[in-house]
Amino acid sequence: MRDRPAPIPEGPRPLLPPRTVLAAATAALGLLAACSTAHGVVADLADEPEAIVFADFEDGDVKSGYPDIGHNECCSSSVQVAGFGRDSDASVRHELRQGDPPQAGGMRAESDAMRVPEARYGLGDTRYYAFSVYLPSTWEHDDRSGDIVFQWHNAPSPAEPCETRKAPSAFLQVHPHDGGEWRLRLNSDPNPCTTPETIDKLHLGLGPIALGEWTDFVFRFDWAYDDSGVVEVWQRTGADPDWAHTHWEGPNTYNDAHDSGYIKWGLYKPGWNGGASSGVDKRAVFHDNIALGTTCGSVMPPGWDPPCEAVPALSAAAAVPEPPAVRARRRR
Ligand SMILES: [Ca+2]
Numbered sequence: 001m002r003d004r005p006a007p008i009p010e011g012p013r014p015l016l017p018p019r020t021v022l023a024a025a026t027a028a029l030g031l032l033a034a035c036s037t038a039h040g041v042v043a044d045l046a047d048e049p050e051a052i053v054f055a056d057f058e059d060g061d062v063k064s065g066y067p068d069i070g071h072n073e074c075c076s077s078s079v080q081v082a083g084f085g086r087d088s089d090a091s092v093r094h095e096l097r098q099g100d101p102p103q104a105g106g107m108r109a110e111s112d113a114m115r116v117p118e119a120r121y122g123l124g125d126t127r128y129y130a131f132s133v134y135l136p137s138t139w140e141h142d143d144r145s146g147d148i149v150f151q152w153h154n155a156p157s158p159a160e161p162c163e164t165r166k167a168p169s170a171f172l173q174v175h176p177h178d179g180g181e182w183r184l185r186l187n188s189d190p191n192p193c194t195t196p197e198t199i200d201k202l203h204l205g206l207g208p209i210a211l212g213e214w215t216d217f218v219f220r221f222d223w224a225y226d227d228s229g230v231v232e233v234w235q236r237t238g239a240d241p242d243w244a245h246t247h248w249e250g251p252n253t254y255n256d257a258h259d260s261g262y263i264k265w266g267l268y269k270p271g272w273n274g275g276a277s278s279g280v281d282k283r284a285v286f287h288d289n290i291a292l293g294t295t296c297g298s299v300m301p302p303g304w305d306p307p308c309e310a311v312p313a314l315s316a317a318a319a320v321p322e323p324p325a326v327r328a329r330r331r332r
């Protein structure tokens with residue numbers, strides 16, 4: 001258990017009352033059959049499946065009640081509980097500095113559910129993922145190198161020794177385009193043996209980034225390496241509380257063994273790998289309410305209405321192939 005650090009000055013004001021207030025209010029009104037679980041989850045309806053993972057960090061620990069959550073951290077500052085959260089009192093803060101010793105072969109300060117067996121997923125699964133992410137108002141967009149803040153990663157299969165390492169199936173990136181844009185990268189390959197040359201890469205632009213605001217994301221993935229794949233994204237900020245919806249159909253992963261997928265959150269900055277530098281030298285990002293489940297409702301924090309059924313598809317997002325310059329950014 002780590003000591004809880006002092007509140008961090010770049011924190012925002014909560015957008016809604018804390019969870020405890022919401023839970024008490026709904027219980028008093030008799031609107032919800034609320035019940036607590038070992039992980040502090042409050043289920044809003046008795047027949048709603050609970051999230052497989054729901055990490056809200058309110059216990060002051062970076063594992064949030066999941067002892068098998070792992071970390072890539074070089075230093076005591078890499079992964080900490082922050083004294084503010086999304087509608088709550090705590091979140092997880094990842095910090096990365098240029099010059100930090102590489103972790104797991106790259107410049108990263110990340111947490112992962114790789115060793116949480118029930119949180120693994122794979123081909124043919126439909127999974128919902130939700131989290132809130134906060135970039136401080138002091139964040140400087142780095143026009144030389146994007147920042148990856150959430151990854152859907154596949155582990156190489158021991159039965160496929162040709163795959164020496166794997167790029168993630170998908171990741172959410174803070175991209176410097178046009179003053180800062182959320183980008184969802186999708187990497188896919190129908191071949192059993194994936195090599196860097198066989199990956200089909202594209203991205204979905206998810207719109208401008210609001211600094212100093214929590215952004216809430218909900219993702220649905222129907223995992224497939226063929227055209228049966230589906231990706232849906234719902235997102236909103238405190239400044240624009242209506243959910244925006246993105247829908248895309250097509251390949252979104254690799255031809256891998258089932259249950260090879262796992263999630264990571266934090267900071268990975270590939271542009272700093274190999275000792276490279278860029279226009280910034282320090283990064284910090286905050287995540288809260290990290291959830292994985294089989295239904296939209298199961299991944300929502302207590303008191304939140306799931307957006308997934310209520311919002312019709314407004315647009316089919318254009319998938320943009322990743323140009324070679326983005327595929328292989330040169331080191332400096
Ligand atoms: Ca929290």
Ligand SMILES: [Ca+2]
Binds near residue numbers: 163191194255
């Ligand atoms: Ca494979």
